[in-house]
Amino acid sequence: MVEEDVREQIAFTSAYAKNYQQPMLVVSRERLRRNAQRFMAALPRVRPHFAVKANPDTEILSIFHEQGTCFEVASIAEIDAMLKLGASMETVFYSNPIKSPVSIKHAAANGIVWYCVDTPEEVEKIAAIKPDAKLYLRIKVSNEGSSWPLAGKFGASPKGVDAVIEICKKLDMQLSGVTFHVGSQCTNVNNWVEGIRAAKAIFTQLSAQGFSPELLNLGGGYPLQFSGQEPSIEDIAAVINPELDLLPDSIQVMAEPGRYLVGSAGCLISQVVGIATRDDDRWVYLDTGFYGGLMELSQNFPGTLVSQRTGEAGVWTMAGPTCDSIDVMGRHRLPVNTKAEDIIFMPNLGAYCTTCACDFNGFPAPSMRMVD
Numbered sequence: 001m002v003e004e005d006v007r008e009q010i011a012f013t014s015a016y017a018k019n020y021q022q023p024m025l026v027v028s029r030e031r032l033r034r035n036a037q038r039f040m041a042a043l044p045r046v047r048p049h050f051a052v053k054a055n056p057d058t059e060i061l062s063i064f065h066e067q068g069t070c071f072e073v074a075s076i077a078e079i080d081a082m083l084k085l086g087a088s089m090e091t092v093f094y095s096n097p098i099k100s101p102v103s104i105k106h107a108a109a110n111g112i113v114w115y116c117v118d119t120p121e122e123v124e125k126i127a128a129i130k131p132d133a134k135l136y137l138r139i140k141v142s143n144e145g146s147s148w149p150l151a152g153k154f155g156a157s158p159k160g161v162d163a164v165i166e167i168c169k170k171l172d173m174q175l176s177g178v179t180f181h182v183g184s185q186c187t188n189v190n191n192w193v194e195g196i197r198a199a200k201a202i203f204t205q206l207s208a209q210g211f212s213p214e215l216l217n218l219g220g221g222y223p224l225q226f227s228g229q230e231p232s233i234e235d236i237a238a239v240i241n242p243e244l245d246l247l248p249d250s251i252q253v254m255a256e257p258g259r260y261l262v263g264s265a266g267c268l269i270s271q272v273v274g275i276a277t278r279d280d281d282r283w284v285y286l287d288t289g290f291y292g293g294l295m296e297l298s299q300n301f302p303g304t305l306v307s308q309r310t311g312e313a314g315v316w317t318m319a320g321p322t323c324d325s326i327d328v329m330g331r332h333r334l335p336v337n338t339k340a341e342d343i344i345f346m347p348n349l350g351a352y353c354t355t356c357a358c359d360f361n362g363f364p365a366p367s368m369r370m371v372d
């Protein structure tokens, strides 16, 4: 399955490997549609809100919009992208737990209703600008088994939950939902179960305190298939759908998939700029790296590399083209006879690649091409 998927991604990309100029992310429209449809079919009770940060490209947003996907934003620029898209702003969720006052004003002026909070300070800030906002509380859940944990920065602890409830009561703010994020590329289905159960307990607490809970936001984290051992969206659905069935109909359930919707739609083409032998290590330097969209690979994130050159594979230390020592992306298998100017395909990079890239040190960030 994984091999077939990789072959398919290389197939829609390979035309761009001819007359190679510079790194390029090739994104398949058909795959974007397929991913959105598959997510919705697996989780019929869950309304998907694409996490715009995963890939804010205008055409990608409009394809998801056509598919009936809603959106989740974190900044003024992402709010503006929603206005340009013509999204109905009451379905746009402002999920960044810490928002500047000016961005809250911008959101409020443009019709955003729902705002994430995880601290009393954020409730106070929103109350002063948009007293009729609907708030959803981000709680801390386990991020164990996620390739890119997010629980270190955000999420209220049980004590923090009490503090947010207290201030909402005091300021007469509507605390109407609960959210969590299990960490990105999460392969541990239990994290969602734990989050859903914790949210249910908070709904009971909220109702007892006179609030009217109406939203459960399951966040993001749905993984791509790198090894084939990752749970598929259907595997995740098989575990969480029964949990969701236990919720009253008055609770709207949504999720914020980013990587899942766009990741497997994009394949990066890159080129080897040089190889080097340093003592016992063989190094391969690509024309793109940490600064050029491969930041995640530097953190032991799973990745797939397929060279156009065939032959016996060996282990290489992979690095980007810049003069910075942070620009190293771990060990990977490539043919032992790899040489400068070999073309390398990297499937599953539709998310968090181009949007995280810059042209540091004069090396161009990958451009993006859409294909059918």
Ligand SMILES: *Cc1c(COP(=O)(O)O)cnc(C)c1O
Binding pocket: 051, 053, 054, 072, 095, 096, 181, 183, 184, 185, 219, 220, 221, 222, 256, 257, 258, 259, 260, 351
């Ligand atoms: C980044 C993010 C997402 C998307 O996460 P993925 O792992 O790409 O699915 C969803 N919600 C919030 C609040 C985020 O910050």
